[in-house]
Amino acid sequence: MNYDVVVVGGGPAGLAFARSLAASGLRLAVVEREPRDALADPPCDGREIALTHRSVATLQRLGAWERLAPGDIAPLRAARVLNGGSHFALAFDAQGQGDEKLGHLVSNQAIRRTLFAAIQDQAGLDILSGTGVATVQTTRKRAEITLADGRLLTARLLVAADSRFSAVREQLGIEARIDRLGRSMLVCRVSHERDHGGVATEWFEHGHTIAMLPLVGHQSSAVLTLPSDAVRRLADLDADLLGVELTRRYGARLGAMRVTEGPHVYPLATSWAEHFAATRAALIGDAAVGMHPVTAHGFNLGLQGQATLARLIAEAAARGGNIAAPLLLRRYEAAHRMAARPLFTATNLLVALYTDERPAARVARHAVLRLGAQLPQVRHGVSRLLMQH
The missing domain is CATH 3.50.50.60 (FAD/NAD(P)-binding domain)
Incomplete structure (x- = not known):
């Protein structure tokens, strides 16, 4: 052949x-x-x-x-990066880039x-x-x-x-x-009470990272990153308890969540x-x-x-x-x-910076977000990168 x-x-x-x-x-x-x-x-x-x-x-x-x-295509209008318990968010959007969306989620x-x-x-x-x-x-x-x-x-x-x-x-x-990172992602689709507005969130909370990716309607893809053994324990929860846990870890920002598909677990490397x-x-x-x-x-x-x-x-x-x-x-x-x-x-x-839990790293990563917010050319450059690559 x-x-x-x-x-x-x-x-x-x-x-x-x-x-x-x-x-x-x-x-x-x-x-x-x-x-x-x-x-x-x-x-x-x-x-x-x-x-x-x-x-x-x-x-x-x-x-x-x-x-x-x-229904397969969800608009991604903006992205927000959060760190720890701070209410400050570094925002990226398509403003000035000739399009109202950063991209699409499929x-x-x-x-x-x-x-x-x-x-x-x-x-x-x-x-x-x-x-x-x-x-x-x-x-x-x-x-x-x-x-x-x-x-x-x-x-x-x-x-x-x-x-x-x-x-x-x-x-x-x-x-x-x-590089096998010793951490895993738990991924599932959730429905929630509040409208996400097409905004994706990456929240580097202490001890875990949670991302919410906006889908069509009041739905999102929840992506929780933790040490692999902790992810396996969460994956064994029933759907109702997992929904409660995701709601808690996301600070109820979108109201109560209910798991509608998943979870799926992916070791990170x-x-x-x-x-x-x-x-x-x-x-x-x-x-x-x-x-x-x-x-x-x-x-x-x-x-x-x-x-x-x-x-x-x-x-x-x-x-x-x-x-x-x-x-x-x-x-x-x-x-x-x-x-x-x-x-x-x-x-x-x-x-490396946002998974380092040492006190100095926590201070540094918040400073990085603040610096990024004060430099519009940096935010616009990242937005162009997100849209073009």
Whole structure:
């Protein structure tokens, strides 16, 4: 089974990349261990994705955005950052940016469903579902991929999109710095008494972090971050008691909360691949960079990275060039590292500061928020970053 490009991983990054090459004339395969039914109608995983305007434009080009139902899309009009018991909030909005919204919130489930719908009848694309990858090997001539069911695939280029713990990356010999943070996120959908106004909140309370992401109507996605053992105990509560606990931890700012879906638990880890490309291979999505979710930019960065690689490949294919040329892959790596490094570094610094419970750190993080509020150019710069990446 010979292909031009084999993509390992049928998550959003892998599906978007395959769709980005729809007009390239290349023969593609996406390998995904989940069965086809789970790709076509993925289960709810509780994750809500904060999409920037750039990401929305990308999904529109891919033919996925228009497949979303109106109820799938919630406007994100502003964001507020709170620290401890202070009533002060650092605010970010779209004022002066030419749009009334910072972005949109759409569930990961809906994005995956619409991306799969966009590619399932794509000419020149095979979706090899229900099987994983056993081994991969690349040489200067080709990539060889042996599937778990024994089939052998060959390709001019191998693209890994198989998570921040990528087995393909490991087999390619690419080292990655993985930081298992010892904390977990508890994610669930809640209904509440008061209107959120389309405002997202990130509250760095002492001992925990709670985010509320505004959904359609009087609903939000509650994201609570705690040490992993504490999260597991909360996840074992029944829905009524969990709703009471979330209401308490959020200071009843939206009134009483009731859990309507979930909870889902995700151990937190960040990752950074030492290289984003190798001989006849490239990494996209979380296989390249696994972001901490606090700034909500992991998905947007992954979508941007796959678009960069797909554009370079499509241009090479159009002129009859080598789609896996070392120079092409180096150009992709350089561009994506330049886009990812500042976000990755800044996010990790933010997490380190706002999870440090020492008295000096508590004083410092409040001072940082106050300083940000006094510097309009900083707030506007962050707003542009939130809207564009």
